[in-house]
Amino acid sequence: MSAWSWRNFDNLATWAEINLINGEFQTVELILKPILNADIPSLKLVARYTAVYGSLIIITLVGLCYEKVWSKILFLGLVAVPLPLEIKELIDDFSIIRLTIFILNLAVFVFLIIR
Template sequence: MTKRPPALVAIVIYKTFSALLLVVMAIALGLTVKKHQLLVDFSESYALEGKLQIIKWTLKEILNLNPKTLQFTSMAVGLYAIVTAIEGIGLWYQKAWAKILVLVLVGISIPPEIFELIRRMSLLKLAVFLVNLAVFWYLLRHSLSTRDDNQLQ
């Protein structure tokens, strides 16, 4: 069995966690589409009277979305969960295509993350940005050093 660098194992764990989180989100959005009218009725009832503001805000945001938008978002998030899981599996088996896939997808996400940080800073956004930057830097550095080693042989 091949020994994996600890940083690579950490990236695989991060990708696995991300994929699981995306699956949960896709399922939740899918259920929201199916139960949209039930949520509308619930939000108009007095059941939320005096409840947490976050519940009210979440319901208001979901109810302002078109059910078709929710359905599309659910499918897109589900597809992204599959891609993220494939990235993690490919990295676990130390496949070159997985490193390239992660480099491309993380590289594409960095400029919008910078824009979001400039627009409105939050600890969560900053943490995600820093993790993605570390993943990108590690894989880029590791891919280049592996390629240089292969050219020397």
């Protein structure tokens, strides 16, 4: 999404304006507000990090299919990486959606450690 958004920033802004006119405020606010307020270099950086993270997920998936021990450790690390960022987001800008995502990610992390 972030790679698409920095390339199509004008189209994204137009789409957001149309939906604001139609009264779909929650969709624009929850999903697109951070993207529309970000500058192009930030969006490019997010796109690159997302690509690296996605590539690591694919590598982990292949390792899990072949039942490799390193893949379990890598998967645990990939689940744990966003937790500090989610805590920071909860402190800076609390919302029920962020809290729900944090609780779900924490539950998956704890489940993986116990297992």
